[in-house]
Amino acid sequence: MSFANVSPMNLNGAGGQLLLDATSTPATSSLTLGDDGLAADGWSQVAGDGGFETTRFRGFSQLLLVGGDGSETIDQIGLDSATSLTNVFLLVETRMTFWAAGGDLSSDTIRVRSTPAGAAVSINTHGGDDLIQLFDAANTIDNLLAPVVATGGTGNDTLIVTDLGDVTATTCTHGDDD
Numbered sequence: 002m003s004f005a006n007v008s009p010m011n012l013n014g015a016g017g018q019l020l021l022d023a024t025s026t027p028a029t030s031s032l033t034l035g036d037d038g039l040a041a042d043g044w045s046q047v048a049g050d051g052g053f054e055t056t057r058f059r060g061f062s063q064l065l066l067v068g069g070d071g072s073e074t075i076d077q078i079g080l081d082s083a084t085s086l087t088n089v090f091l092l093v094e095t096r097m098t099f100w101a102a103g104g105d106l107s108s109d110t111i112r113v114r115s116t117p118a119g120a121a122v123s124i125n126t127h128g129g130d131d132l133i134q135l136f137d138a139a140n141t142i143d144n145l146l147a148p149v150v151a152t153g154g155t156g157n158d159t160l161i162v163t164d165l166g167d168v169t170a171t172t173c174t175h176g177d178d179d
């Protein structure tokens with residue numbers, strides 16, 4: 002899916018993978034994944050700047066969100082609570098550089114604030130000095146209900162997991178996925 006002079010879209014899938022790729026809008030530096038504003042109807046959306054048209058979607062099992070060239074910020078505020086997604090992949094490189102050794106050397110930020118229990122999130126910030134943030138607006142990880150796998154790639158990367166806002170005990174497991 003590329004975004005050249007298209008209007009806001011609604012994509013209603015029947016399983017399978019949805020690829021939303023901002024590579025074709027080089028001015029895009031920020032992408033936000035969240036509910037579309039109407040809860041529990043299955044519809045989530047991706048919004049962005051720099052010519053990326055807001056895209057509502059439902060019915061897919063995987064979302065591959067690609068930020069493209071340069072320094073990117075991807076913010077997963079959440080998903081619709083009735084989402085059909087089982088896997089979300091947040092990537093800040095182009096699809097070309099992502100698969101190449103070394104890849105794009107831009108410094109990127111990916112934040113995940115919440116994800117439903119059935120929707121695991123995989124993050125890869127690839128080359129460059131990147132920042133990965135796992136916490137919501139209340140500084141908790143209480144709404145990360147599925148596994149999150151974060152890969153910083155090469156560079157001096159930072160992973161911040163904050164649960165300071167939670168006054169009750171939270172069980173958080175972390176480890177090497179290999």
Ligand SMILES: [Ca+2]
Binds near residue numbers: 039044081
């Ligand atoms: Ca919705």
Ligand SMILES: [Ca+2]
Binds near residue numbers: 107109126129
């Ligand atoms: Ca990077």
Ligand SMILES: [Ca+2]
Binds near residue numbers: 126
């Ligand atoms: Ca990196």
